[in-house]
Amino acid sequence: xxxxxxxxxxxxxxxxxxxxxxxxxxxxxxxxxxxxxxxxxxxxxxxxxxxxxxxxxxxxxxxxxxxxxxxxxxxxxxxxxxxxxxxxxxxxxxxxxxxxxxxxxxxxxxxxxxxxxxxxxxxxxxxxxxxxxxxxxxxx
Numbered sequence: 001x002x003x004x005x006x007x008x009x010x011x012x013x014x015x016x017x018x019x020x021x022x023x024x025x026x027x028x029x030x031x032x033x034x035x036x037x038x039x040x041x042x043x044x045x046x047x048x049x050x051x052x053x054x055x056x057x058x059x060x061x062x063x064x065x066x067x068x069x070x071x072x073x074x075x076x077x078x079x080x081x082x083x084x085x086x087x088x089x090x091x092x093x094x095x096x097x098x099x100x101x102x103x104x105x106x107x108x109x110x111x112x113x114x115x116x117x118x119x120x121x122x123x124x125x126x127x128x129x130x131x132x133x134x135x136x137x138x139x140x
Contacts, residue, residue, distance in 0.1 A: 029125065063135070
């Protein structure tokens with residue numbers, strides 16, 4: 001009987017107190033963010049700079065820390081490193097997505113050359129399109 005009471009209490013707690021983090025997105029924004037992420041993954045793995053230019057917002061910055069010093073560069077230089085039609089050994093996967101109105105934050109992992117890069121991407125929805133505005137990453 002005590003087990004049933006505990007189970008009932010846990011069920012009530014889980015259904016009423018947890019945030020609505022897993023609710024179905026009725027706005028379509030979740031799918032839009034996933035579309036932008038797929039463009040990013042495809043552009044960087046399939047050597048399609050045009051796709052990257054499309055998904056990156058003008059003025060986008062990329063940042064990371066090397067030897068204790070913050071390094072930053074612009075998206076144009078990053079995109080220039082991908083040659084048209086050259087396949088790159090990169091496999092990306094989404095870890096988490098958080099959306100509030102026209103702002104999204106994504107954590108993704110990119111496996112490349114026996115290393116795992118952890119990307120934190122900020123996106124904005126402008127004119128109905130999700131664009132990556134900033135990328136901060138680390139190598140695990």
